[in-house]
Amino acid sequence: MSPAASLVLIALLVVASAFFSLAEISLAAARRLRLRQMADEGDARAQQVLQTQEQPGDYFTVVQIGINAVAILGGIVGEGAFSGPISELLGSWLSATTAATLGFWISFLLVTSFFILFADLLPRRLGMAHPERIAVRVVGPMRWCMVVFRPLVWLYSRSADRLLRALGWSSQRDDRITHEDILAMTEAGTLAGVLAQREQQVIVNLFELDTRAVASVMTLRERVAYFLRDDPDEVIRVRIAAEPFSTYPVCEGDIDHVVGYVDAKDLFQRVLNNQPLSLRDDALLRKVLIVPDRLTLAEVLEQFRQAHEDFAVIVNEYSRVVGVVTLNDVMSTVMGELLGPADExxxxxxxxxxxxxxxxxxxxxxxxxxxxxxxxxxxxxxxxxxxxxxxxxxxxxxxxxxxxxxxxxxxxxxxxxxxxxxxxxxxxxxxxxxxxxxxxxxxxx
Missing domain, CATH: 3.30.465.10 (Uridine Diphospho-n-acetylenolpyruvylglucosamine Reductase; domain 3)
Structure with missing residues (x-):
């Protein structure tokens, strides 16, 4: 084969090897969330990539067959294309044996460097930079290759699967997303400038709702402003002025016997209408939500949702009131901007x-x-x-x-x-x- 034909063949082999390298790294690096978005937008190729990621065995078998076959052919063709001319050139200054040896090694280094740079490094970096865009472009030709090399694919894939089963390993890709994955993505988004630091903190706080106890955000028993059922009008007015809150528990005898709660808006409405304030009036009392102190904030939110309430009394295992909590208390742990002066x-x-x-x-x-x-x-x-x-x-x-x-x-x-x-x-x-x-x-x- 003439040197010119060898060079053309080597260039074709480099292109083929680059294609398989792109196919391999783009499929591995392609993000399923982004692919699903592309598929929802009507890109059928994205759906094919998703299906391939679920069962990637045959795909990667074709990649390895292609890369290894091209590497072997590249070595054979490259050695014949460069070693002869290089040896002849060196023969003018060196002995025939030394020139042949150096010609072989120089030819080997040239071909290897060419393949490493153009058939491996550049394609892989390109595939890592734009995995989804490249994956949808190569999935069609790769599917055609899987059909062409079906016998070899079947042989090597089944052999690899049996070896994995014998070793007790699974060949299935685990695509379950954990909260650690989401937090890592939000942190990366913050570093990239996509998310603001405050927005990222809100997401972190959301995941803390499942682990943070309600006792960590409640108003403690000693700081709860409450009314007794038989408090007269004057006492109620004085306490509202001294401790202005939106909700007050109403108790029978002491704070551990809560019979309901009263909304400050209802009291104000009566004051504006020049009506007396009496907590013996059942029309003023609302049914109070009682929750254990061992609940997490996420569980308290669910209780609020089911009861359609935004206020709850917290009790311990001895039915002793330990505090109260509002929806605003829970949400302040998420937003971080709803804290009252006392919390700050x-x-x-x-x-x-x-x-x-x-x-x-x-x-x-x-x-x-x-x-x-x-x-x-x-x-x-x-x-x-x-x-x-x-x-x-x-x-x-x-x-x-x-x-x-x-x-x-x-x-x-x-x-x-x-x-x-x-x-x-x-x-x-x-x-x-x-x-x-x-x-x-x-x-x-």
Whole structure:
């Protein structure tokens, strides 16, 4: 074969190898969500790619047959095309044996480099950059190749399937999407500028609804504004003025015996109509939703949906009222912009290395503020105060502190065994180690 014909044949082999490389990487990298969108828009080729991804065995068998066959032919043709002329050129300065050896190696390097660059690297990078666009273009020719090479495809595919089964592995592609996949996609979208940081945080917060307990966002029992059933008109008016809320539980005797709730709008309506305020009037009372304190926020949302309510009383296993929660409380954990003034003050950053945190601050919010993944004994507490009680194994006193990692948690104020404020300070590594050693020595003594 003449050198010119060999060069033409090598160029054709490079094109064929590039085609198979494009077909392989584009099918593997093509995103199913994007392909489904293309199929919904009327691109029948996208549907073919989706079907191929579900059963890719025969497709990749054709790819490997093509790539290996082209590589073998390229080596045979390339060695004959370049080694002779190169050896003759080198023969003018070197011995025949040395010239032949060098000619072979130079020819080998030329052909190999040509295939690596134009038949492998460039096609694969192009396929990774535009996988869906290329996959829909090559799926038709690849299906034709699968028909042409059917006997070989059947032989190699069945052999590979039996080997995989013998090893206990599955050849089926797992396309299940987990919430980790979605979060990773949103993070990538944020880095690429497609999503704003605030939008990405909203998505992260949504997934936390399934793991975050309702107790982390409820208004604690001590802070609940409620009415007794026999409160007179004057008491009701004074309490509304002192503690203006949209909803008030109504109790019989004490807060643990909730008989319903009253909407502030109904009370205002009566005031405007110069009517007396009496909670003995059943027309004012509404049936209250009672939910356990072990529910997650997602479960509470479902309870709100089923009951068509946006207010609930939280009780523990002893039927003792531990707090109340509203739809706004739940949604504020998602949106992050609906927090009331009292919530905004739960975590206050004093400077670059210290925070002032309320004892009832949800531990999830503390972790987010401190940029920590978790704290010790996770799952044993839900608030900042609970964390300190678990770590100290007693009711904390003023000036008590705990060092975790590079953070020092110090109790600043305690009111009737209730932790009001905690100072969190980020320490230098050496300081943190020294404080931890002191705490260990104190515990030993």
């Amino acid at each position: 003050e739960q975590i206050v950053r004093r400077d670059a290395h210290s925070w002032l945190i309320d004892g009832v601050a949800p531990i999830e919010d503390v972790l987010h503020a401190l940029q920590l993944d978790e704290l010790p004994e996770a799952g044993e507490y839900e608030t900042m105060a609970g964390f300190l009680m678990v770590m100290l194994r007693r009711v904390p006193r003023r000036t008590d502190h705990v060092v975790v990692g590079n953070y020092k948690f110090e109790v600043l104020d305690v009111d009737s065994y209730r932790i009001d404020q905690v100072m969190v300070t980020r320490l230098e590594p050496a300081t943190a180690e020294e404080l931890a050693a002191q705490a260990f020595r104190a515990g030993s003594e």
